[in-house]
Amino acid sequence: MIQQQLEIPLSPYAGLYDIVVPQDDIYRQLDRLVDFSFVYKEIGKNYSWKKGRFAEDPVRMFKYLLVKIIDRLSDRRVVANALVNLSLKRFLGLSPEETNIIDASTLSKFRKLRFENVDVLNILIAKTLKIAKDKGILKGSTILVDATHVTARAIRYDSKDYIIHRVNTLVRHLVKVHYWKVEDLPPLPEKDADTDTWIQAGKSLVAYIKEQPALRSVSTVKNLYELLEEAMEDAQERSYLSMDRDAKVGHKSTEKSFFGSKVHMGVESETRLITAAHITSGDRPDDKYLGEVVEQSRQNGMEVKEVVGDKAYSSTENIEMAKERKEENPAGGFTLYSRLHNNITYGIRKDDGFTFNKDANTVVCPNGHLAKSKRYKKCRRGRSAAWEYSFDVNKCKECPLRKTCFKAGSKERTYSVRELSDLHKEYIKFQKTDEFKKKMRQRYKIEAKNSDLKHNCNLERAESFGEHCLTMQTALSVFACNIKTILRLINAKK
Template sequence: MLPNQEKLILSEYIGIYEVIIKRDHWIRKLHDIIDYDFIYDELKDKYCLDNGAMAYNPIKLFKLLMLKGKYKLSDRDLIERGETDMAIKYFLDLAPEDNMPHHTLLTKFRKLRLNDELILQKLLSKTLEVANNLGIIKTKTIIVDSTHTKSVYNPKSPIEILTEESKALRKTVYEIKAEYKDMMPSKPTSRDLDDHIKYCTELIDLLRSDEQLAFYNAVSEKINYLEEIVNDDIENKISLNDEEARIGHKTADTSFFGYKTHIAMSPERIITAAVVSTGDKADNTYTQELIEQSIENGYDVDILIGDGAYSGKSDLEYGKENNIKIVSKTNQYVYSGNPTASRCKGFTFNKDAGMYVCTAGHMAIKKVRNGGKKHPDKAQQTTFFFDVNKCKVCPYKDGCYSEGSKTKTYTHRLPSKLHQDQVDFQNSKEFKELYKERYKIEAKNSELKNSYSMAKTYTSGLFGMQLQSIISIFTANLKRIITIESKNNKT
């Protein structure tokens, strides 16, 4: 049963908040900047309203998820910190002497209540509403880019993951108490996942029973992290391996295994839209969706600023049809692929690596350019070559790779009238002035990674990444609004 209103805090100790949490403390401002009751309204259909035991207030649990990303802690460690951190209790509208909820409530809330993508998009829309009400957003420009998040699991088997994490835990323990080398449970020798889960559980129980080790955060945090991985597996009956994560490329020589968050941001550095995808998706895959989502969230768009990935034919055509200026430097390989190669569906250009990527996510290994100055009578084109050994065993080879072929290529031809017009715009003074704003989104991506825990996932699966990303963006937007409002008040 879900309570239909929050209880008034009655405590003789409530005055302590006024003493220790200053008026300019960021968590006090985060508490006051928005009415969080909308969380209750959005989630009430996820609960039984008139039957069963009383549910813990979802607003408090949601606020804890905001802090989880900020503090980079496991569910257990966040709850433990909240027991003694008055700023956290203030943010949750708890009395100083109140107990924090059990950490398993937070885990279940994340998995069972926030499992609706529409709810996540509502969070982003709410921050735009706050910014508009305060008169913070004064432009109709969005800056677009994507940032990658590495999967915490990596492309490894469940047994490999458990082995690595348990090894890291043992190593930390040995640095503190070397005598534990003779006390540890016997390592499993089989390749049975249940044996490894049992071993990790025994290891956790043994170390947690030592009160002296409990004083060392380096040990307790690793114990809690390993336990969270094991419990996630037991509760969900799924592999610890992240089956939905994909390999993406930052350059021709570097790659990552995980996801991408494609974002649109105003020049005031308020994120107006976000789409989460697997790591193999090209940056420009969701350009139009970012524009439409920004508009749906209450932000008009007449200018889009992005790097060379956003100068593709479809983006320029969309901009022209909707009177949106596309401020993106033309990249010759984004123009279009081989118009005759209709059988090669899903090939995308990775602008960082300067290579095409096939449907299976494999990057070309070399490129050869034909025509141009040496052959002015021929159309300029570039042929991209793929590793044919991978094509032979590729699950997508039907209709793409001809059995017995010694090579696999993809040809790109240059450019259309549409892109010639974009080149002319690119050389204008207006374009150059607008393009100076693009650096802001690079700084925002860095902020999301370093300050809001988006460098690595803390769960598996695409929806888990969507939840992590949107809550991080929700919190980042509110903090940005607080910063701008504080500056405005000083002036």
């Protein structure tokens, strides 16, 4: 049950706050700027208002999480600091002498349970934009778009290595705990055998165990072979496994990759306030989420007339979408400013799973593998000129999608990208205008915002597993980043 407690309890020592905590303290400024009572409205449905024992005040719990992001602290350190830091005690609504505060584990439960079925990301962004509008700060109509990567907390496993690990764990348990002889178990292949061979060996081992009444009834053995079965099933669907099933491999260049997720963002060009954020796995291309970022920005209270992005957003679909929306509804459309990249717009075929990665400057297959080389094929009679990308055949032979993407026995796997269309030729003329060049000079601002989120607002690495936890972390990071930006702009006016 919620017991609203918005004011500091009566205390003979409350005067210490006026003496010790300066007026320009960031948490004093936060209290003056934000009415945190909105937390009751947004997550109150996940509490009982009439039954049960009193819960920790949701506003105070939300403030704990905000302090964690602003000061970049662990859950335990946030609680420890709240015991001795008068600035935090005032912000959290505690009396100066208070010593009976929450356990650190309560913060974890609050994050995971109290924000279920709540669109916390857009709620917090919309709240900050409303504050900026009320203060007369947010007036522009241009957003900058980009995606920043967030490294997963989990370690990526190659599927074959993970299956070998599961098989060996099961075998060791049978030998050491149940005194089974290795010679009596199905033979295991060499370590350098391919994935299919290890999958067959795993299936044989599981089938053997299920035939032994003395083994299949043991709960520990059953758990181990079920984990092996899950690993083998996953290996047939994708080439990498992880404790974080929502994270995937993405590429920053041909040499540099990351394992995690992407946050696709919109940032207002003048104030640099974040207007929208959308989370996907790390392998997703940037350009597919342009329309969603624009619509989310509008729903959050931002008027969008112009969108500026890097070469990743100059896909044919995005250029057509911006053009069609502006023609159908000039008031609701937008102008796209994004330099053409020949390789990204020269005809990547729709719905075949292949995408262009502008960071690595090459094509990516549906399973996330980069092309190893490319060559230009000159125009021949009756055919268009094209770039032809070649993939590593050894990877294609092991790929779980090989039945639909790779012909058995082929010596190479190539993918061709055709020459420019009339739409792109028209867009090239637009790129040469002074208006276009002026807008593109603003794009650097979103790179600085990405750095600010990572290094000052705790969004460099996921703190837990799963999309829900990352969404919560991103929402708090964006909220803290926007609030600090608003405070800086307000102080600059004084």
